[in-house]
Amino acid sequence: MSFSLPRLSRRDLSYFFFSQHFSDGLRTTLAILLPALLGAQWGQFAAGITISTGAVCLSVTDTPGPPNHRRNGHLAALGAVAVVVVLMGLVEGHPVLMGALIAGLSFGLTMLLVWGARAGAVGSAALLAMALTLAHPPSLPDLLPHVGLLLLGGLWYMLLALLQQQALPYRGAQQALGECLHAMAGFLKLKATFYNSATDLDDDYRRLVAQQVVVNEKQEAVRDQIFRSRQIVSESTSAGRRLVLTFTEAVDLYDHITASYYDYAVLRRAFGASGILSEIEALLSRLATDLDYLGSAILVNRAYGTPPPDRTPELARLQTRIAALPPPDADTGLSTLVLKKILVNLRDLARRVSNIQRYFSESLATTSPDPGRVANHGRFVSHQELEFSAFGQNLTLSSSVFRHAVRMSVACVVAFVLAELLWHGQHNYWILMTVTIMLKPGFSLTRERNIQRIIGTLVGGVLGAFILWAVPDGDVRFGFLLVFMVVAYTFQRTQYLVTVIFLTAYLLIMFTFLGQAYLGIIKERIADTVIGCAIAFGTAYLLFPRWESDQLPDLLTATLRANLAYLRQLADRLAGREVPATTYRLLRKDVYVASANLAAAFQRMLSEPRRTRRHPTEIHQFVVLNHILSSNISALTATWQEATDATPTVPPEGRRALVSAQAALSKSLARLAATPTPLPADDPTPALAAEVRADSATATATDRTLPEQLAFLQKVSADLGKVTDLLLK
Structure with missing residues (x-):
């Protein structure tokens, strides 16, 4: 039995290295690593670690979106982290008060979800700060300097994010649009499988509906980036017009892809033996590839390069093949008219793919977006009003956010008590941190994250131990640490399992640089992860479960x-x-x-x-x-x-x-x-x-x-x- 890795095309690599996630991973790695390195260089390693901790906390809130929303989220997170750490420092040395404070903070910070996902991310950042503060609680005289260093780290991360936004104002929208076209290309490729008589239609529908969820998420991300950004929809710049026109055409293209429905079971029975459906499938797949290349070009922010393939000859050959088909079978009675309609739809898809290429490649000096579409852009994005009455209105068991906040509060208290009374490891704060990260509003996501966390910790522990055993050179180890950090923070919002694997591996290497034995770290990391996941899973299953x-x-x-x-x-x-x-x-x-x-x-x-x-x-x-x-x-x-x-x-x-x-x-x-x-x-x-x-x-x-x-x-x-x-x- 042989094993081969999947081949990665140049297009696949461009989607990775030019994506929003990879740029976020690079920025997060730089924001976390640089303060610690400078602190070690200047003999202030503890201060550097504290600054890096502030950057870690703030990175949780840095989700894609309009610049003003990101800035407001950063500022809110800075305030929340400062308040949490001050309160934790004031009750340091009083376990009962600390437990009560953890219960109150975990409930209140989780309730921020009533104001939307970004407010929830602010609460998650403060919860992370709460857990990390338990690692080395500052004494009362050191409390304010400690908080100042955390805020300095948060401001450092915020500065990097805002500088990137200022230098490349359209980059986030381009990345979101490119990834949206990539998802649409996947949807079109799945539509092509419906013309393959060898596939199961139920499976085809299942995959298609799952991809529809992905496309919708990507389209909402583009709407959020484009229609909430005044610089794009209001200023008359060529780049802004390109983005609006391209996205408008892409949404209409998706509408026509979705609209191309036929009774595929009847089509297969009537025309499967003729081979015409295989030609339609192949042409749809090639159109999907054309769209995927366009998405890659937009993501990389370069011209398409060579002109896109002209599908006119293929469409003409398909038209000739349809015209040459014999009369319909008496058993099916299906006319070739349906194939002619499919051909018309294929021509329309090819034209719209060509339009997207034209919109992004031409200067568009005199072309303006659809005035009605732009004037009403606010109607295409959802709005989350910051109404303080929403907090009180959700203080009821009928609110899913309230039930989640109660679960979080109970789970955090159990984790704190268990770590204080029964588990005296050097890093027992990992239990509380695991709970705050693993416990999600829905049981299914909590279950999925718990499984990924345990598997990722085991695999990451083996990977880190192997690197430390096989690579004695410190500089090479540091190189692995750097790569593992970038990978971990690149996939933190898309592939959590990958993040856990490389996060665990880089933490083991980092602790080795601090002089700690990595085997002991591995054992404690696995034990703390299992305990934290068990608490999160049990709480999600037993306490006000949300099915x-x-x-x-x-x-x-x-x-x-x-x-x-x-x-x-x-x-x-x-x-x-x-x-x-x-x-x-x-x-x-x-x-x-x-x-x-x-x-x-x-x-x-x-x-x-x-x-x-x-x-x-x-x-x-x-x-x-x-x-x-x-x-x-x-x-x-x-x-x-x-x-x-x-x-x-x-x-x-x-x-x-x-x-x-x-x-x-x-x-x-x-x-x-x-x-x-x-x-x-x-x-x-x-x-x-x-x-x-x-x-x-x-x-x-x-x-x-x-x-x-x-x-x-x-x-x-x-x-x-x-x-x-x-x-x-």
């Missing part, structure tokens, strides 16, 4: 509501009513976000104890049917949105199907929400029903496939209703 199945009804309701609104805009178009482009994009965004949230919660539920899962098969069916429904609505809407002629006349059977589809979704939504769902004042359903009754004989020339498409929407909506009924049993 994903409890959250799913709200997510199912939100998804149905978004799809119903999306279907109503389609009905508006068919009734001849104008739907503004911004309104359509907002409705489309709501559908994608709601669908991604539901899919992510479903994935998390599958990692929870089997007894807590509710209707996993039915929820999977709901997720797939929801994807099919929104894809078909997008397909119909996109076709008419870009048409130059008038909206096609809808035959009576099409109108009836559309009315029935809306009625089915409304009924399912009302049952799922357990409350009546009133129709809005401008709801098109009554008008369409009246039109069906009044002029059912007047519809003549129209697209012959339109009734079939609307009937399919009716069928999928009815199937969603049946699945909803099963979920309510």
Whole structure:
């Protein structure tokens, strides 16, 4: 049996070395390592370590986002860290008071999550400072100098981050956009597998929905970077216009990728033997590769290099192959018209990929972004208002944040008492630190992180011990330490297992430089990790557990509501009513976000104890049917949105199907929400029903496939209703 490492292409390496995560890893490593090295050089090693500790704490809050949000998060974290350390220093030497303080701080700092993820990161930074302070609690005379050094380290990290932002104001948005295109390319490549008769369609849908979650996260990150940054949306710079235009085109491209839905099982039966589906799959894969190269070029901030491949000859050959196909089989009765529609969609995808390349490569000196899109940019990003009343409103067991704060408080007190009374290791503060890092609001993430922490600590301990055993030279060891630090901090937000492995290894090497025996460090590290993970896991499982199945009804309701609104805009178009482009994009965004949230919660539920899962098969069916429904609505809407002629006349059977589809979704939504769902004042359903009754004989020339498409929407909506009924049993 042979083993070979996966080959990394130049494009894969560029996505790594030019990513936001790698630049963050380099900055964090520099911010932490430099003060300690300078302190050792100047005979002030303890002071240097304290400054580095301040940088470590502040790095927790440095999540991607607009410059003003990052700055405010840094300042809030500096204040929180200072207050926590002062309070810890004041009760030093009084174990009972220290335990009470830890209980209060862990509860209050965790409750900051009510104001959003960045506020929660501020609380995490202060919790980390609380745990690290237990390592070497400062005496009362040394308290203020100690706090000053911590603040100096935080200010040092903040200075590095702000200088990078000032020197490269568009870099974060470019990195987010490049990674978004990379995720979209992965989504398109997965769409290609649906044309492969050898794959299982259920597996294809499962992977596609999982990738949809990733794409949604990346798109939200780009929106946050672009539409919250005044420098990008307000200033008339070429770089800003490029970013806005490219992202706008990328979102529309994703809409068309999602909209390209067909009955793949029927397609495989009808055309699998002809080989035409393999050619479609290959062409889609090549378009995905083209998009991936564009994402890499944007990430690296360079021109595409050579012009992107011209897919016109391939599209022409595919058109010839479709035209040469024999008449449809009598068993399937499927016309080659569906293949011609696929060909039209492929041409559109190729054109839009080319547009993205053009937008990013041209100077755009006179091109301006869509005024409506930019003027309404604030409507495309979520807003978290800092209302102090939210804290009090969440002091109830019905609040998931409150339950998490109670769990954190109890777990931290147990960890502190256990470390003080039963475990007297030199680094027993690792137990408390492990608890604060491992305990998450949801059980599934807590479980996943605990497993990764234990495995990563074991593997990292072996790796660090091997380096220390095999490499006696101190300079070479320091080189490994440097590399391990960069890797650990690069993957801390994406691959936690990798972070734990290299973090453990570099800590072992660091403690060896401090003169400590690494074997003893390994044993204590593993023991403290196991104890801390056991406390976090037990608390998450036993104390007010938050199961994903409890959250799913709200997510199912939100998804149905978004799809119903999306279907109503389609009905508006068919009734001849104008739907503004911004309104359509907002409705489309709501559908994608709601669908991604539901899919992510479903994935998390599958990692929870089997007894807590509710209707996993039915929820999977709901997720797939929801994807099919929104894809078909997008397909119909996109076709008419870009048409130059008038909206096609809808035959009576099409109108009836559309009315029935809306009625089915409304009924399912009302049952799922357990409350009546009133129709809005401008709801098109009554008008369409009246039109069906009044002029059912007047519809003549129209697209012959339109009734079939609307009937399919009716069928999928009815199937969603049946699945909803099963979920309510």
